[in-house]
Amino acid sequence: MGKRKFKAESKRLLELMINSIYSQREVFLRELISNASDAIDKIYYKALTDDTITFNQSDYYIKIKADKDSRTLKIIDTGIGMTEDELEKNLGTIAKSGSFNFKSENEIKDGHDIIGQFGVGFYAAFMVADEVTVISKALGSEQAFKWVSKGTDGYTIEPAEKESVGTEITLKIKNNTEDDNYDEYLEEYRLKEIIKKYSDFIRFPIKMDVTKSKKEDDSDEYVDYVEEETINSMVPIWKKNKSELTDEDYEIFYQEKRYGFDKPIKSIHLNVDGTIRYNAILFVPENRPFDYYSQDYEKGLELYSNGVLIMEKCADLVPDHFSFVKGLVDSEDLSLNISREMLQQDRQLTLIAKNIEKKIKTQLLSLQRDDREKYEKFFEAFGRQLKFGVYNEFGMHKDTLKDLLLFYSSKEKKLVTLAEYVSRMPEDQKYIYYATGDSIERIDKLPQTELVADKGYEILYFTEEIDEFAIRMLMNYDDKEFKSVSSHDLGIESEDEKKASEEETNENKELFAYMKEKLAGKVKEVRVSKRLRTHPVCLTADGEISIEMEKVINAMPDQHVTAEKVLEINPNHDVFLTLKDAYENDKEKLELYTNILFNQALLIEGLPVEDPVELTNNMCKIMVASS
Numbered sequence: 001m002g003k004r005k006f007k008a009e010s011k012r013l014l015e016l017m018i019n020s021i022y023s024q025r026e027v028f029l030r031e032l033i034s035n036a037s038d039a040i041d042k043i044y045y046k047a048l049t050d051d052t053i054t055f056n057q058s059d060y061y062i063k064i065k066a067d068k069d070s071r072t073l074k075i076i077d078t079g080i081g082m083t084e085d086e087l088e089k090n091l092g093t094i095a096k097s098g099s100f101n102f103k104s105e106n107e108i109k110d111g112h113d114i115i116g117q118f119g120v121g122f123y124a125a126f127m128v129a130d131e132v133t134v135i136s137k138a139l140g141s142e143q144a145f146k147w148v149s150k151g152t153d154g155y156t157i158e159p160a161e162k163e164s165v166g167t168e169i170t171l172k173i174k175n176n177t178e179d180d181n182y183d184e185y186l187e188e189y190r191l192k193e194i195i196k197k198y199s200d201f202i203r204f205p206i207k208m209d210v211t212k213s214k215k216e217d218d219s220d221e222y223v224d225y226v227e228e229e230t231i232n233s234m235v236p237i238w239k240k241n242k243s244e245l246t247d248e249d250y251e252i253f254y255q256e257k258r259y260g261f262d263k264p265i266k267s268i269h270l271n272v273d274g275t276i277r278y279n280a281i282l283f284v285p286e287n288r289p290f291d292y293y294s295q296d297y298e299k300g301l302e303l304y305s306n307g308v309l310i311m312e313k314c315a316d317l318v319p320d321h322f323s324f325v326k327g328l329v330d331s332e333d334l335s336l337n338i339s340r341e342m343l344q345q346d347r348q349l350t351l352i353a354k355n356i357e358k359k360i361k362t363q364l365l366s367l368q369r370d371d372r373e374k375y376e377k378f379f380e381a382f383g384r385q386l387k388f389g390v391y392n393e394f395g396m397h398k399d400t401l402k403d404l405l406l407f408y409s410s411k412e413k414k415l416v417t418l419a420e421y422v423s424r425m426p427e428d429q430k431y432i433y434y435a436t437g438d439s440i441e442r443i444d445k446l447p448q449t450e451l452v453a454d455k456g457y458e459i460l461y462f463t464e465e466i467d468e469f470a471i472r473m474l475m476n477y478d479d480k481e482f483k484s485v486s487s488h489d490l491g492i493e494s495e496d497e498k499k500a501s502e503e504e505t506n507e508n509k510e511l512f513a514y515m516k517e518k519l520a521g522k523v524k525e526v527r528v529s530k531r532l533r534t535h536p537v538c539l540t541a542d543g544e545i546s547i548e549m550e551k552v553i554n555a556m557p558d559q560h561v562t563a564e565k566v567l568e569i570n571p572n573h574d575v576f577l578t579l580k581d582a583y584e585n586d587k588e589k590l591e592l593y594t595n596i597l598f599n600q601a602l603l604i605e606g607l608p609v610e611d612p613v614e615l616t617n618n619m620c621k622i623m624v625a626s627s
Contacts, residue, residue, distance in 0.1 A: 039079020
């Protein structure tokens, strides 16, 4: 038979198909296996309407054979086969899809889908092969035919000998080059790896002859032997009924997929049959990956189309605030592009992603309610990400995440939810109070907490950098505003207390003005404190930037902000009497006291002292003066 030309626009089109469409060469095997699976599916569908065809599952399989000596790789199937005309139409015309036509003609609706759509997957073989030979015998035909091509130059079709119905594809694997290793596609371990990665859930057996070793009788020597082995799992766990599966089944699957070395703290199994059909298995890990809070961490779920892996990390399926979730989604309704590696319709993905987000939240709330110890372990690992999600994107997701947050409670001495805090609020309490600091121990000792604690109000402790930023974005919970214990107006004082404080400040305004002057712009104001009970001094902040936020932002590269600091003095402390006396009798001593009190307040806040040497010298002066 003479050589025939490809019925395509030009030689360049095939070159583009071979070199540009697929991001990784290894997918050639996925494409050929998917085509083989299609061919077997076609017999299954014909058997549904043709009583002369008996479909016995055990008779249908895909076989992979590698021969290093001849540098050939064979993909054999027991599917429907192709006639001479079908070889001409399906393999002679680039982007002519027999599977697409078969689906259209047979109106497949029984829940099993044929994978192939575009008819270009076959040509991926030329990424790794110099020559491709296809021998096929169609169902109901006596004659087999052979299609041979070396690529863009064209192809030949001629009669051939083949006993059984089906197709045998032989790839003549390219020789290695300086940059490319083609030998890997003849290696048993590599072929198994590719099959497991992309085609593990093809619903027909993918068989290979595998080399194994065993001890000879009465000898310590091992001998190699060859045994046929089914490489793929075939029935994916997500297609099984939840009632058939145990926690152990999910844990084994989690380990097999290498989602982590830990156990999942929560497994989520979804079977959705709606606008878009899909199945999903999702896992909330127990432990945080070592690189989770680094730029190296890559979020995303595995995406399958009818059991065939399309993307290893589909980032669009899971939002950033739930980026810790591992797992996969399988849908037969996805509109894929020509290489089956990307999606064409974002709307489909958006629908799945929205539903997944809702389900993750529901399951986390369920865990929080039913197994608090486990939830707290999860929150220890990933709570920071939830808080960042509240703050991120201008608070777009704050309503989704607010009920998942936990903070340490001054009263309960453990982590509590915002709902739990609000449920315990006395009727006269207007605000949700919080205090910030490096640790629970440091916050416990903060002077600013005294008044709120004396009133019997619960205080939430914020010990992570993101906490206050997230809460500022949240603004309120259940119509209760958040208020820092360092706020100017705590909303606690009675009118009489406010009046007494104002009178005290007015009576001593000259003293406070003098102290402010000596602090040379380091504070916005010096005033009487309404919050201190036993401590002599503290710093608070006016304005949007708190002292803790100043510390966090200034720790970032090329960032500098300054909180408007206020030095508050306890009018009921003996130090205040000393200050008043010094103002009247010894201004030099008052300046010394002012600097020491300001530095003391800085240290309480965990802020650096500008001049430690000056501070120690000033302390020595006081010690000498009092001796």
